[in-house]
Amino acid sequence: MSVISALRNETTSWYEASARQRIDALVDRGSLTEFVGPAARETSPHLAIFGLPTQLDDGIVVGEAALDGRAVLVAAQEGRFMGGAFGEVHGAKLVGLLRAARATRRDVLICFDTGGVRLQEANAGELAIAEIIRALVLARLAGVQVVGLIGGRAGCYGGGGLIAACCSTLIVTEQGRISVTGPEVIETNKGVEEFDSKDRAFVWRTMGGKHRYLIGGADRLVADSAAAFRAAAIGALSSPTVLDAGTLDAEQARLERRLARFGTAEDATEIWSALGIDPVDDLPALDESSFLARAGGKRESADGAR
Amino acid sequence: MERLTFTLAAAKQAGGLRQQAIIGVVASGNLEVMLERSAPSGTCTFEIETAAHGFGAVWEAVLNDFVARRAAGGLRITINDGGARPDTVALRLAQGVRLIEGDEA
Amino acid sequence: MKAWATQKATRAARIEAGSRYARGKAVAAADLPRFLDAVLRPGDRVCLEGDNQKQADLLATALADVDPAKIHDLHMVQSGVVLPAHLDIFEKGIARRLDYSYSGPQAARIARMLFSGQIELGAVHTYLELFARYFVDLTPNVALIAAVSADVAGNLYTGPNTEDTPTIVEATSFKGGLVIAQVKEIVDQVPRVDIPGDQVHFVVEAGKPFYVEPLFTRDPAAITETQILTAMLAIKGLYAPYGVRRLNHGIGFNTAAIELLLPTYGETLGLKGKVCTHWALNPHPTLIPAIEAGWVEQIHCFGSEVGMEDYIAARSDIFFTGLDGSLRSNRAFCQTAGLYACDMFIGSTLQIDLAGHSSTVTASRMAGFGGAPNMGSDPRGRRHSSEPWLKAGAEADPDTHPHLRRGRKLVVQIGETFGDQNVPLFVERLEALTLAEKLDLDLAPVMIYGDDVTHIVTEEGIANLLLCRDRDEREQAIRGIAGYTDIGRGRDRKMVERLRERGVIRRPEDLGIDPLDADRRLLAARSIKDLMLASGGLYRPPSRFRNW
Numbered sequence: 001m002s003v004i005s006a007l008r009n010e011t012t013s014w015y016e017a018s019a020r021q022r023i024d025a026l027v028d029r030g031s032l033t034e035f036v037g038p039a040a041r042e043t044s045p046h047l048a049i050f051g052l053p054t055q056l057d058d059g060i061v062v063g064e065a066a067l068d069g070r071a072v073l074v075a076a077q078e079g080r081f082m083g084g085a086f087g088e089v090h091g092a093k094l095v096g097l098l099r100a101a102r103a104t105r106r107d108v109l110i111c112f113d114t115g116g117v118r119l120q121e122a123n124a125g126e127l128a129i130a131e132i133i134r135a136l137v138l139a140r141l142a143g144v145q146v147v148g149l150i151g152g153r154a155g156c157y158g159g160g161g162l163i164a165a166c167c168s169t170l171i172v173t174e175q176g177r178i179s180v181t182g183p184e185v186i187e188t189n190k191g192v193e194e195f196d197s198k199d200r201a202f203v204w205r206t207m208g209g210k211h212r213y214l215i216g217g218a219d220r221l222v223a224d225s226a227a228a229f230r231a232a233a234i235g236a237l238s239s240p241t242v243l244d245a246g247t248l249d250a251e252q253a254r255l256e257r258r259l260a261r262f263g264t265a266e267d268a269t270e271i272w273s274a275l276g277i278d279p280v281d282d283l284p285a286l287d288e289s290s291f292l293a294r295a296g297g298k299r300e301s302a303d304g305a306r
Numbered sequence: 307m308e309r310l311t312f313t314l315a316a317a318k319q320a321g322g323l324r325q326q327a328i329i330g331v332v333a334s335g336n337l338e339v340m341l342e343r344s345a346p347s348g349t350c351t352f353e354i355e356t357a358a359h360g361f362g363a364v365w366e367a368v369l370n371d372f373v374a375r376r377a378a379g380g381l382r383i384t385i386n387d388g389g390a391r392p393d394t395v396a397l398r399l400a401q402g403v404r405l406i407e408g409d410e411a
Numbered sequence: 412m413k414a415w416a417t418q419k420a421t422r423a424a425r426i427e428a429g430s431r432y433a434r435g436k437a438v439a440a441a442d443l444p445r446f447l448d449a450v451l452r453p454g455d456r457v458c459l460e461g462d463n464q465k466q467a468d469l470l471a472t473a474l475a476d477v478d479p480a481k482i483h484d485l486h487m488v489q490s491g492v493v494l495p496a497h498l499d500i501f502e503k504g505i506a507r508r509l510d511y512s513y514s515g516p517q518a519a520r521i522a523r524m525l526f527s528g529q530i531e532l533g534a535v536h537t538y539l540e541l542f543a544r545y546f547v548d549l550t551p552n553v554a555l556i557a558a559v560s561a562d563v564a565g566n567l568y569t570g571p572n573t574e575d576t577p578t579i580v581e582a583t584s585f586k587g588g589l590v591i592a593q594v595k596e597i598v599d600q601v602p603r604v605d606i607p608g609d610q611v612h613f614v615v616e617a618g619k620p621f622y623v624e625p626l627f628t629r630d631p632a633a634i635t636e637t638q639i640l641t642a643m644l645a646i647k648g649l650y651a652p653y654g655v656r657r658l659n660h661g662i663g664f665n666t667a668a669i670e671l672l673l674p675t676y677g678e679t680l681g682l683k684g685k686v687c688t689h690w691a692l693n694p695h696p697t698l699i700p701a702i703e704a705g706w707v708e709q710i711h712c713f714g715s716e717v718g719m720e721d722y723i724a725a726r727s728d729i730f731f732t733g734l735d736g737s738l739r740s741n742r743a744f745c746q747t748a749g750l751y752a753c754d755m756f757i758g759s760t761l762q763i764d765l766a767g768h769s770s771t772v773t774a775s776r777m778a779g780f781g782g783a784p785n786m787g788s789d790p791r792g793r794r795h796s797s798e799p800w801l802k803a804g805a806e807a808d809p810d811t812h813p814h815l816r817r818g819r820k821l822v823v824q825i826g827e828t829f830g831d832q833n834v835p836l837f838v839e840r841l842e843a844l845t846l847a848e849k850l851d852l853d854l855a856p857v858m859i860y861g862d863d864v865t866h867i868v869t870e871e872g873i874a875n876l877l878l879c880r881d882r883d884e885r886e887q888a889i890r891g892i893a894g895y896t897d898i899g900r901g902r903d904r905k906m907v908e909r910l911r912e913r914g915v916i917r918r919p920e921d922l923g924i925d926p927l928d929a930d931r932r933l934l935a936a937r938s939i940k941d942l943m944l945a946s947g948g949l950y951r952p953p954s955r956f957r958n959w
Binding site: 393 | 636637640827828829833869870871894895900918920925926927929
């Protein structure tokens with residue numbers, strides 16, 4: 001008998017876990033039924049051309065499961081395989097899952113961990129992003145909740161950042177980063193004066209979960225444990241958000257106000273001060289409960305859209 | 307990519323009842339190992355795709371030790387390798403056999 | 412009539428010459444080159460303080476700027492050759508001969524300069540050996556040292572990084588030599604007196620702290636599953652059966668993994684209070700979770716570690732601290748403690764041969780030695796007993812009468828069979844031999860001699876060399892845990908199996924270690940931030956280790 005099996009979910013770091021470990025710890029124990037699993041050997045048809053190894057699930061696990069007794073659909077990207085990037089098969093699995101969600105009216109949990117689209121299958125990947133967004137929005141219009149969970153090594157970048165913005169609720173950890181363009185790309189295009197991608201504290205201060213939570217880019221901030229994600233996901237599904245024209249108008253107005261208020265800020269810390277948080281310097285060092293105690297009441301909240 | 311296949315005698319039958327187990331991810335220096343209970347009893351088959359060319363003899367040595375030390379009879383093992391070191395391969399195989407035995411990890 | 416006090420006279424002359432650039436004992440940093448020209452003499456034996464952690468960096472730069480026409484042929488006697496300036500001194504012809512211990516970051520350059528004859532090498536020492544020679548035949552004429560602050564009388568405060576300073580000053584000042592200290596600032600009253608002012612002749616205000624390398628910080632995020640497996644083997648296969656309470660750890664990731672497994676895996680084995688209670692060890696951040704969980708009773712330190720200052724000050728029951736609250740470290744005392752009062756040394760290395768000799772030297776890199784050779788050797792002068800020492804002695808020599816049998820220190824090498832860039836840990840022939848031949852050295856730079864090594868741990872298992880009865884058994888025990896390296900694949904399978912039956916080789920499955928436990932979830936901390944949080948915010952890691 002292994003020692004590790006006796007450890008509870010609280011000790012499973014979301015950041016460290018694999019896609020399979022995340023789903024196992026997120027849903028009710030043993031409730032997952034995987035669709036197009038590894039035994040189907042539905043691997044990428046493109047990677048071999050580049051001399052790259054494939055993975056049996058093409059870097060994403062999709063299936064149906066129960067969350068606190070409620071039937072849901074789940075997906076988890078594997079951030080260590082190809083940086084969690086979207087390819088043809090990978091993308092098709094998520095499109096299929098979201099279409100099934102609309103047809104069966106089951107809520108969806110997506111564990112993002114992605115750098116965006118795979119360069120080696122870029123056209124297929126970009127098309128997949130568009131199809132996913134369409135399927136996601138149609139599912140939401142049909143009343144389905146789509147909850148994004150972000151706290152992996154790769155963060156949620158590129159097309160992944162666009163998909164995340166369409167979700168009903170985003171749950172994030174401090175480690176989880178959300179953006180479209182990544183730090184290295186910004187530095188390459190705009191110069192190190194604009195964005196120093198080597199300054200890790202700066203990257204997390206700008207794109208990390210705490211800042212996204214404070215400016216309404218994410219809705220729930222949790223500690224880096226599978227148990228915390230599970231509790232937050234159960235909470236998110238029991239407080240549904242609506243997607244309609246009114247939601248979008250309200251969010252548009254909020255974003256315009258945000259730009260007017262913070263558009264000239266040089267650093268995230270200036271925004272935190274402007275939000276009335278004091279002091280701000282040690283904010284990144286605080287654990288989640290101290291952080292929420294100090295800053296939780298001063299954040300901006302989104303309107304079910306971002 | 308280099309593709310390698312081996313069929314080895316494996317005296318000890320794999321324990322437990324799970325039909326399938328998978329462990330590891332394909333990344334630099336890492337690999338995924340999928341075990342399915344679909345080989346004839348007394349043998350263990352391996353289908354390997356590896357990014358590192360020319361290490362057939364090392365693979366054979368690792369796999370021979372594996373079937374000698376662990377209960378691997380009746381298993382069809384599929385490996386996608388991102389250039390893992392032999393010690394990592396040996397560890398994943400040992401973990402895979404423990405997983406298919408049914409220990410909830 | 413023979414003069415019997417020439418050294419004192421010489422020192423008085425140096426002080427007089429130097430005083431032209433000083434107010435009292437204080438020398439302005441801008442005057443340093445002229446000041447050094449005045450107090451130094453060609454052929455002087457000079458100790459420029461520097462080890463694997465702290466550096467008298469301002470004085471090193473200034474020494475490299477003196478005029479080689481005036482000051483030349485210096486004989487440098489120092490623990491660490493670490494800063495570029497340490498070697499510039501030789502390149503410029505200011506110094507010629509070198510006796511030292513450690514040269515980690517300059518390993519490649521020092522090898523090139525040795526090959527080209529720019530440096531005349533005395534010897535590469537262990538720390539204690541070099542310190543010992545300061546008092547016998549390598550006593551410095553001039554010592555250039557580093558402290559945090561000084562008062563006008565020259566009393567020095569070294570802060571947590573005292574390290575080599577008392578030893579250097581003792582040897583220099585009491586034998587007619589001149590002591591010059593760089594400090595960050597001159598203050599009215601120092602927080603505590605680490606070096607009395609009457610042993611210090613000049614003080615230079617640097618305006619900034621001396622450089623300290625955070626050498627003992629290992630980021631838990633980089634620990635691999637294979638390293639966790641080796642750590643489990645060590646804990647269950649060595650710490651538990653021998654009951655090792657007093658020990659030293661090396662700085663590698665394998666031992667960092669052991670530290671982080673104590674509160675998790677060690678706890679499940681019921682080892683708390685039974686192992687790892689007393690340490691000769693730098694303040695490793697990775698030991699924080701074990702300290703917080705109550706595993707550790709006390710730790711004496713060679714030096715400090717950047718960012719650990721406040722944590723140490725808040726845990727004075729564990730660490731040695733001064734009246735000011737901060738750590739008092741001392742390399743000479745801690746090395747002695749590691750040699751005589753510890754029952755185990757465990758550390759990593761780069762190469763191990765079939766006799767068990769190990770070395771971190773490669774044909775193009777002369778890294779020198781850290782603390783490993785002193786701590787990783789069996790002290791023949793030991794006369795007190797302990798459970799692990801007696802047990803190891805009995806395994807090595809079962810036939811001698813117990814009252815006449817020496818115990819043995821456990822000297823353990825731990826590592827993965829393949830290291831960085833897939834370089835094998837096990838080799839037929841150490842590259843240290845090639846280097847010794849190229850440089851015509853009397854001795855190859857061997858880190859730990861094979862006859863001192865008691866166990867080798869790899870992911871394939873533990874080889875207990877104490878139980879080997881001849882050279883063949885020893886070789887096959889090493890091959891038997893050498894994995895898929897050429898050495899490992901060259902094993903005699905039948906003999907290895909017999910050694911395993913006798914318990915000379917023990918594999919994870921022999922010890923009941925589940926491969927599924929080779930999982931990072933078993934680490935008590937998985938990131939630098941986890942360590943910071945475990946310390947209650949007292950550990951303040953340097954920025955290069957932060958992402959917050």
